[in-house]
Amino acid sequence: MIEKLIIYLQYPFVRNALIVGMLIALCSSLFGVTLVLKRFSFIGDGLSHVAFGAMSIGAVLNLTNEMLLVMPITVISAVLLLRTGQDTKIKGDAAIAMISVGALAFGYLIMNIFSTSANLAGDVCSSLFGSVSILTLTTSEVYLCVVMSVIVVAVFVFFYNKIFAVTFDETFANAAGTKTDRYNLLIAVIIAVIIVLAMNLVGSLLISALVIFPALSAMRVFDSFKRVTVFSAILSVLCAFFGILISILAGTPVGSTIVAVDVAAFAVCCAVGRVVGE
Amino acid sequence: MTLLCAQQLSVGYDSRSVVGNLNFTVNEGDYLCIVGENGSGKTTLMRTLLRLHEPVSGKIIIGGGLKRNEIGYLPQQTVVQKDFPASVREIVVSGCQGRCGLRPFYNKEEKRLAEENMERMHISSLADRCYRDLSGGQQQRVLLARALCATRKILLLDEPVTGLDPMAAAEMYDLVSELNKEGITIIMISHDIVAAVRYATHILHIGSKVFFGTKEEYLESDAGKVFASDDEDNGSAVSGEVGVDSGKAGVDSGGVVVDSGKASDSGRDSMDKNAPRQREGDSEGEGTR
Numbered sequence: 001m002i003e004k005l006i007i008y009l010q011y012p013f014v015r016n017a018l019i020v021g022m023l024i025a026l027c028s029s030l031f032g033v034t035l036v037l038k039r040f041s042f043i044g045d046g047l048s049h050v051a052f053g054a055m056s057i058g059a060v061l062n063l064t065n066e067m068l069l070v071m072p073i074t075v076i077s078a079v080l081l082l083r084t085g086q087d088t089k090i091k092g093d094a095a096i097a098m099i100s101v102g103a104l105a106f107g108y109l110i111m112n113i114f115s116t117s118a119n120l121a122g123d124v125c126s127s128l129f130g131s132v133s134i135l136t137l138t139t140s141e142v143y144l145c146v147v148m149s150v151i152v153v154a155v156f157v158f159f160y161n162k163i164f165a166v167t168f169d170e171t172f173a174n175a176a177g178t179k180t181d182r183y184n185l186l187i188a189v190i191i192a193v194i195i196v197l198a199m200n201l202v203g204s205l206l207i208s209a210l211v212i213f214p215a216l217s218a219m220r221v222f223d224s225f226k227r228v229t230v231f232s233a234i235l236s237v238l239c240a241f242f243g244i245l246i247s248i249l250a251g252t253p254v255g256s257t258i259v260a261v262d263v264a265a266f267a268v269c270c271a272v273g274r275v276v277g278e
Numbered sequence: 279m280t281l282l283c284a285q286q287l288s289v290g291y292d293s294r295s296v297v298g299n300l301n302f303t304v305n306e307g308d309y310l311c312i313v314g315e316n317g318s319g320k321t322t323l324m325r326t327l328l329r330l331h332e333p334v335s336g337k338i339i340i341g342g343g344l345k346r347n348e349i350g351y352l353p354q355q356t357v358v359q360k361d362f363p364a365s366v367r368e369i370v371v372s373g374c375q376g377r378c379g380l381r382p383f384y385n386k387e388e389k390r391l392a393e394e395n396m397e398r399m400h401i402s403s404l405a406d407r408c409y410r411d412l413s414g415g416q417q418q419r420v421l422l423a424r425a426l427c428a429t430r431k432i433l434l435l436d437e438p439v440t441g442l443d444p445m446a447a448a449e450m451y452d453l454v455s456e457l458n459k460e461g462i463t464i465i466m467i468s469h470d471i472v473a474a475v476r477y478a479t480h481i482l483h484i485g486s487k488v489f490f491g492t493k494e495e496y497l498e499s500d501a502g503k504v505f506a507s508d509d510e511d512n513g514s515a516v517s518g519e520v521g522v523d524s525g526k527a528g529v530d531s532g533g534v535v536v537d538s539g540k541a542s543d544s545g546r547d548s549m550d551k552n553a554p555r556q557r558e559g560d561s562e563g564e565g566t567r
Contacts, residue, residue, distance in 0.1 A: 037358060158382045165375045168362060169353065172421075175328040176376030176428045177347035223408035224365035 008248055016137045021240045023149040024198045029236030030156045031191055032215035033229050034167045044211040046100035047195045048204030050077045053107035060114040071196050078192035082184050129203040134254055152190055164225055206255045213262035220273035239265050279306045280341045281432055281463055287336035289326040295334045296322050302482055302490040309464045311474035314484040320467045324434055347376035350429030352421050354436050366420050367405045370396055373427025395423040415446025432463040
């Protein structure tokens with residue numbers, strides 16, 4: 001098995017997939033802690049459906065570069081969703097559910113009416129559940145992903161204390177003079193960027209898993225924000241790494257395999273948390 | 279020296295006024311209690327003083343060289359905080375956030391300030407504990423230490439004893455009172471009218487009647503009398519059952535329980551439409567205990 005793995009690792013597409021997979025897992029888990037604590041666990045799901053809807057519009061319009069359409073639409077939706085001050089008429093969870101289901105329905109509808117593809121079900125399935133696109137990445141896509149990840153991690157580290165303050169107590173942070181609106185906007189934009197990138201890896205239905213599982217697992221075991229964040233990042237990267245290896249060796253779909261590994265890790269963390277807690 | 283002065287102030291949401299015609303001043307070293315029924319606009323007023331809302335009309339004049347990031351605030355606890363995985367130290371030091379500006383990390387002085395304030399609130403031994411594992415009273419002390427990191431001059435507290443058991447509530451009042459003696463100006467929202475009268479130097483009563491003055495003046499005023507007699511009417515019914523509780527908790531804190539029972543009860547009676555909110559607060563309180 002090890003030999004088989006070594007042979008596979010000599011292919012550049014496998015190495016690319018590993019690099020991109022681990023980077024996306026890292027980025028999504030960093031902000032996952034904040035999102036879970038702010039009660040936005042489902043934002044990954046909602047935004048990825050928005051991205052799916054936007055992609056179907058892009059496909060119908062025959063755009064050469066869908067990203068130009070998908071990215072702005074997703075960013076705008078993220079900003080609208082996270083702007084949940086006390087005065088919004090529709091509360092966070094309902095707003096996410098609405099946008100998520102609406103975008104999914106419209107995306108499928110548009111594809112169904114206008115699509116010229118012979119294999120519609122296959123197209124929809126691959127955008128929802130992740131395609132093999134992670135195994136067909138070009139070098140420039142890998143570079144794009146590396147640059148984006150470096151930016152995301154740098155922003156997170158630089159604003160770590162602000163993000164903590166805004167997550168724990170927005171009202172206090174605001175009263176103390178922190179510009180909470182700006183940081184909420186920042187979080188929203190970054191989340192949207194991560195999600196659009198991550199759609200290539202696991203498809204829209206499984207992005208939520210990448211965002212929430214490492215954070216929830218870490219919260220079972222650790223007691224401080226810093227440790228939870230660091231551990232969830234490490235765990236997420238490891239899960240992505242082993243998930244991709246297993247999927248290559250066993251020939252299973254990449255996205256679902258990574259999520260399965262994440263679920264297993266969550267179960268282990270729960271058990272550990274219970275033992276340590278007693 | 280005047281720190282804060284409200285002139286013809288009217289506060290509310292979306293330019294709809296909840297309470298209007300407020301005139302009051304807060305001088306350095308004052309202990310002002312804001313009392314009034316649920317829904318009378320106490321929290322809205324406090325949020326306006328903090329500049330989280332714009333005033334609907336009128337103005338707030340800030341004096342004494344008080345800067346916006348020098349105000350300490352103890353908000354009501356949110357649901358998010360109940361299971362938040364953060365150590366006490368992380369939370370307390372986050373009170374220094376306002377001083378940082380764009381600087382990403384805390385400097386030595388800020389970390390020392392956090393240690394100092396944990397010492398002051400007697401929570402140094404809890405510094406590495408997780409916030410979600412603490413009792414309600416300990417959590418409030420953590421948040422108070424955080425507020426102290428943000429200020430040396432003025433503290434705004436929004437119902438700091440909600441959901442605390444009698445012992446913890448009495449401790450909380452003592453801590454705040456000590457801080458006031460050290461020279462920190464206090465503005466506190468309270469349901470607990472008797473504690474308000476006991477500790478405060480000034481009372482602001484908002485509702486259908488607005489009153490502002492020293493507590494001695496308040497006790498003589500119409501607003502104060504209405505509240506006090508209201509208390510007696512409703513208080514007698516509950517005092518027996520609450521009394522049992524206070525017996526358990528100890529002699530010192532006994533007074534406080536009975537009072538808070540009365541105060542919230544009178545609130546419930548006088549503002550029927552707000553009754554569900556009141557109950558929500560109650561059940562939250564039980565959760566913390």
